[in-house]
Amino acid sequence: MSATDWGFATRQIHAGAIVDAEAGARITPIYQSAGYVFDSFDDGAERFAGRSARRAYSRNDNPTNVVAARRIADLEGGVDGVLVASGQAAIAAALSALAQSGDHILTSDRLYEGTREMVRGALRRQGLRFSAVSIDADEQAWVDAVLPETRAIYAESIANPLGEIADLAMLGRVSERTGVPLVIDNTVATPYLCRPFEHGAAVVIHSTSKWLSGHGSVIGGAIIDGGTFDWAAAADRFPQLHEPRPHGAESFAERFGDAAYTAYLRSVTVLEHGPSFPPTSAFLLLHGIETLSLRMERHVENARAVADALATHPAVAHVHYPGRPDDPRRAVVERMLPDGAGSIVSVDLVGGRDAARAFLDGLRLVSQMTHIGDVRTLAIHTGSTIHGKLDDAERRALGITPGLVRISIGLERVDDIVADLLQALEGIRP
Ligand SMILES: Cc1ncc(COP(=O)(O)O)c(C=O)c1O
Known part of the structure; x- marks a missing residue:
């Protein structure tokens, strides 16, 4: 061979x-x-x-x-x-x-x-x-x-x-x-x-x-x-x-x-x-790199589970994860990414920027920081950080809503990730 x-x-x-x-x-x-x-x-x-x-x-x-x-x-x-x-x-x-x-x-x-x-x-x-x-x-x-x-x-x-x-x-x-x-x-x-x-x-x-x-x-x-x-x-x-x-x-x-x-x-x-x-x-x-395939399999599994768990939560207006049933590019995802579409799950919170603040400040396990692709789950409000230099209209044109939080799903036990995200969502005042 x-x-x-x-x-x-x-x-x-x-x-x-x-x-x-x-x-x-x-x-x-x-x-x-x-x-x-x-x-x-x-x-x-x-x-x-x-x-x-x-x-x-x-x-x-x-x-x-x-x-x-x-x-x-x-x-x-x-x-x-x-x-x-x-x-x-x-x-x-x-x-x-x-x-x-x-x-x-x-x-x-x-x-x-x-x-x-x-x-x-x-x-x-x-x-x-x-x-x-x-x-x-x-x-x-x-x-x-x-x-x-x-x-x-x-x-x-x-x-x-x-x-x-x-x-x-x-x-x-x-x-x-x-x-x-x-x-x-x-x-x-x-x-x-x-x-x-x-x-x-x-x-x-x-x-x-x-x-x-x-x-x-x-x-x-x-x-x-x-x-x-x-x-x-x-x-x-x-x-x-x-x-x-x-x-x-x-x-x-x-x-x-x-x-x-x-x-x-x-x-x-x-x-x-x-x-x-x-x-x-x-x-x-x-x-x-030596463990990339193993990590990516688990990243994808965890990301899909998190996307499913958050999609029905009343504080969440929309979950962005490629290939979900409401994704208009679903056919391309299935053709191009048959083994999964990575591990960034971005959520648009109903309560906008204030909800994003309460959610992120309420996280215990998940780290609030910039970076993606880590074994640790990381979350960030991109509108006030990465997209912070843009005005509202520019952000809107890119799909960056006031309540958008990007979550890079890590390799912790998925139940622990989901539990932390859900308890932080509970902390958002209506
Ligand atoms: C898709 C993509 N390309 C390139 C970069 C830049 O990489 P680095 O932070 O290593 O300079 C980033 C950083 O987040 C990224 O997300």
């Missing part, structure tokens, strides 16, 4: 693992070293010129990080990946590697608020243009929104915080028809529940701070290359991959073929911007 036949549960433990040559350590070691000794003067020059496969400096290339990146790439079905300092840095690096000043990015209108802030803030200030298409728009509407300058189509497979599902098969067709790569933030789904490359994505993003780690002790991000996009056919859109490199070296597309994007990302974007991922964090991330 070869590594290619291994199932997900085996690959999450073994894919990309190295056995340390010196000590034979079974666990991938933490290579806590800034740089790597050259064999000679000429070897140093070869490494810097990218003509040697051996590494030079940990800002963009560290052995512990490489194992974690390869493991995520394997689970996603991609060819390579790069780890960076946070999920936010992963989005910034992924888009910066694709688009230059004057270029355009097309996004879904339902995105994690930090991503929306970045595209409307830092990236716009750097000269990138953006427009958003409704997550419910049809294929032709997406195709029509693609401009000659569009360099990426960007969406979240499961959007944070309301769980709207992007129809990845449809977006894959849009990518194919327009020749624009599809970039998917797969943080909330994880590769256990959804693998966007199977639907036509070119690049997958993760905040590894969330379910991939699971323990809530490290911040990190990953950019995974599917090896699925024909960069050679898109030379006019991505000149950075086709221009000859210094000293007459062949272009990234010629040298790396399908993996040209990751090679450029690693050796230009991440090297120049420097959002390095600490190898200690990669070590902790690897320990999280």
Whole structure:
């Protein structure tokens, strides 16, 4: 049996693992070293010129990080990946590697608020243009929104915080028809529940701070290359991959073929911007990934039970969890996420903001904090925190009602989670 036949549960433990040559350590070691000794003067020059496969400096290339990146790439079905300092840095690096000043990015209108802030803030200030298409728009509407300058189509497979599902098969067709790569933030789904490359994505993003780690002790991000996009056919859109490199070296597309994007990302974007991922964090991330399938199964089971328990409570106006009977995108959820739709359950409380305050302040087991994908159940009123900079109309347009509370369902005994949420709901005065 070869590594290619291994199932997900085996690959999450073994894919990309190295056995340390010196000590034979079974666990991938933490290579806590800034740089790597050259064999000679000429070897140093070869490494810097990218003509040697051996590494030079940990800002963009560290052995512990490489194992974690390869493991995520394997689970996603991609060819390579790069780890960076946070999920936010992963989005910034992924888009910066694709688009230059004057270029355009097309996004879904339902995105994690930090991503929306970045595209409307830092990236716009750097000269990138953006427009958003409704997550419910049809294929032709997406195709029509693609401009000659569009360099990426960007969406979240499961959007944070309301769980709207992007129809990845449809977006894959849009990518194919327009020749624009599809970039998917797969943080909330994880590769256990959804693998966007199977639907036509070119690049997958993760905040590894969330379910991939699971323990809530490290911040990190990953950019995974599917090896699925024909960069050679898109030379006019991505000149950075086709221009000859210094000293007459062949272009990234010629040298790396399908993996040209990751090679450029690693050796230009991440090297120049420097959002390095600490190898200690990669070590902790690897320990999280080893149990991903088991955790996701329980996360989904607990989230479904919590959604059911809250849906009929008189203090709850609406429960957002993908695939529930009243979800208009139910058919897409069933097709795209047959094993479950993650573990964010957002509730809209009848009593609005005051009810949300009483509910959150009444929690005993569940922690009131920002973060998702932890083994612990966490809850937050996004309207006064994550979406706090928006005005009422902007929040309403995003579906963020005054009584909305996002709950990231953890792995505690489900009866204990439900009991805590119900006792906190009882504390809301009518
Ligand atoms: C879907 C999604 N993508 C990206 C990010 C950013 O990740 P990080 O907090 O690791 O920078 C988050 C953070 O909550 C997120 O929810």
